[in-house]
Amino acid sequence: MSIGRMIFSLLWALLVVPPAIGQAADASGEMAGTGYFRDQDTVPGSLRFYSQLPGGEGKLWGMGPGKPKIRRSSFKQDAHEGVANFGPEVRCKKCHIPQTKDLHYLRMGITCIQCHRSQPVAGVYHYYSPLNPIRRHAYVCAKCHEGATPSFASYMVHEPNPIASATRNSFPLLYYAVWIMLILAVGVFLFFLPYTALWWIREFFAKLKGRSSHGR
Amino acid sequence: MADERTRLKRFTPVHRLWHLGLILNFMILSVTGIAWMFFETPWGRGLANLFGGYSNTLQIHRIAGLVLLAGLALHLIYLLTRIDWKDFPRSLLGPETLVFQLVDVKGFIGHLGWVFGINKLPRFDRWSWWEKFDYWAVWWGLMIVGITGLMLYDPVLTSDYMPGWMLNVALWVHRIEAVLAMGHIFTIHFTVEHWRPSSFPFNAAMFDGTMDLEEAKHEHPEWVARLDKEGRLGEALATPPPVPLRILYFVFGYSIITLGVFLLVFAIANAALLTLF
Incomplete structure (x- = not known):
């Protein structure tokens, strides 16, 4: 073994190995990358x-x-x-x-x-x-x-669960975006479902009474 | 022949084509989207299998989404050609446009009052407030699902322009807006247009392009009065569509309605089986 090679090995052992020694690198090729x-x-x-x-x-x-x-x-x-x-x-x-x-x-x-x-x-x-x-x-x-x-x-x-309160800190945009969309969606249904149902009932009874189909 | 002209022209062939294209695309997106969303359940897997499994379902969903967005772009161009630019922006107002105006606020309040039996039914012109709402709902809905859908189309490419975690946000927004859109169409839109006692069982106006004149006098009295006053009522009248066409509209319409209700019912029935939270 040449002197140069010995010095190189020594330097390698002193400077490079210690930081990684506690981490016991996997010897497989992909793990050995820098x-x-x-x-x-x-x-x-x-x-x-x-x-x-x-x-x-x-x-x-x-x-x-x-x-x-x-x-x-x-x-x-x-x-x-x-x-x-x-x-x-x-x-x-x-x-x-x-x-x-x-x-x-x-x-x-x-x-x-x-x-x-x-x-x-x-x-x-x-x-x-x-x-x-x-x-x-x-x-x-x-x-x-x-x-x-x-x-x-x-x-x-x-x-994370987007509606959980912890998500407001851990992933604010997900939390706010999902809540805004949920409020929009639930709001539309909360308004239009009862409205449509009442509308239907109103027309139904108007028709029953034999007036014009639109209850006028 | 004059006696047979009992229908009032309401939608042009182009309008009807837009709506037909929207229906077909929306239903393909709904079925594939729901199949994907419910893939963990036997029902969802069954739906996906109709399209050749998970990957194919996703691919069809993506392509249909692109077609729908292309349709939206075409529709925008169409709108630009329909605007009377000489009189812009005043031409955007008036009873013939779908732009929300003060009259729609009044129409809404009046309609609400009528539902509760407080006042008479407001005299709507060509478009009532809920028809305008339905039109613009497609716009904002498509903007939200469209933008998030494009982001999800190629996640790796998207993450070149924004952080990859925006995809977490995009997927949730896409889902919620899609559920809102489907829920709205399969319950509220179907009820208002087809299941109300005055429209039941099927309102073919959007397919046929015409509505019954007597019905129009009740639903859109101001429109009929305006046409009459302007002397345009005669030219706006049309004969009823031939019976085979009426059957076709009905069968097609109810196939779509049945599919929508099927998706809605089974989605609700299977919702508890979803394990994403």
């Missing part, structure tokens, strides 16, 4: 792939899902580390019922593991997690949605 794939993995010249969330932090865009409260387990290599009664044989649905009520799970029949990957399930903010927002669109979304961008990946697969 995460900075955007500059390398996309088609040159297709500018749209490089855009993050369009619009930045404008008024409307600021009403999206806010910065989520991130649990410590979301940074762990094994998100279920220390969870009581957890084992590889436990079904996800046993604890994650709300996460099964969305289009991906219910309509497309996508299973948890197709996005959250194999055991142990990594926290989504773990450096090597395929669901880390830095590579989520390429490693997870793009498996089905060709050309998925970071912006696209900000779609909330496990969306």
Whole structure:
């Protein structure tokens, strides 16, 4: 082994390995990426792939899902580390019922593991997690949605209940949009259904009385 | 022949064509949309299977949506050609247009009073307030479902122009507006146009283009009086449509009504089985 190579290995061992050592990187090829794939993995010249969330932090865009409260387990290599009664044989649905009520799970029949990957399930903010927002669109979304961008990946697969009061803080635009639409829809029915019923009754009795068909 | 001219021309062939196109498109979108929405239920899956399963149902829904939006664009162009630009914007007002005016507020209050037996039925001109409402409801409804529908058409492309989480919002708005539109058509529109004692069992005016003159004298007395005063009543009269056409209108109309009621009833019956919240 040449001296240069030895120095390189030493530097590698000192500077590069320690930060990652606690995270026990999966040896499989896709997990070993730097995460900075955007500059390398996309088609040159297709500018749209490089855009993050369009619009930045404008008024409307600021009403999206806010910065989520991130649990410590979301940074762990094994998100279920220390969870009581957890084992590889436990079904996800046993604890994650709300996460099964969305289009991906219910309509497309996508299973948890197709996005959250194999055991142990990594926290989504773990450096090597395929669901880390830095590579989520390429490693997870793009498996089905060709050309998925970071912006696209900000779609909330496990969306909150839009009418729940907690959603006002966690995803204000969804909360307000759904409430406004519900009030509009319910308002139309609350007004027109009784109105139409009364109208019908009025005409019916007018007809019974043998006057003209319009009760005049 | 003069005796047979008992009908009053109300809708032009172009009007009728718009309405027919709207019906066909709306029903395709309703069936495919409901099949998709209820896909988890056996009923919804059955509906989707009629269109070749989940993906095909979605594809038909998308194409029909584009056709409807193209129709809306064509309708806008049609409107622009129908406006009397020499007298604009005054030409937008008057009894022949569908623009809401003060007379419609009066008409609404008067009609409300009549429903409660307080006053006589207001003397409507060519368009009553609820007919104008029905027309504009399609506009705002189509704007809402159309814009959100376009956003959902290609989610990846859409997320180039706005954050991807806007799709969460778009899907919910699309759903609620679609339910509002279907609910309105399958209950209120059908009742007002076909099931009211004065229209029952079927009002073919929108298909045939004419309405009974005697009926018009009750429903739209101001219109008939105006035509008479202007000396245009004679030219506005028409003969009743031939019997085969009347049968065709009735059969077509009731096929659509039956389909609408079928969707409504089964959607309500299956609503509890929906697991999206």
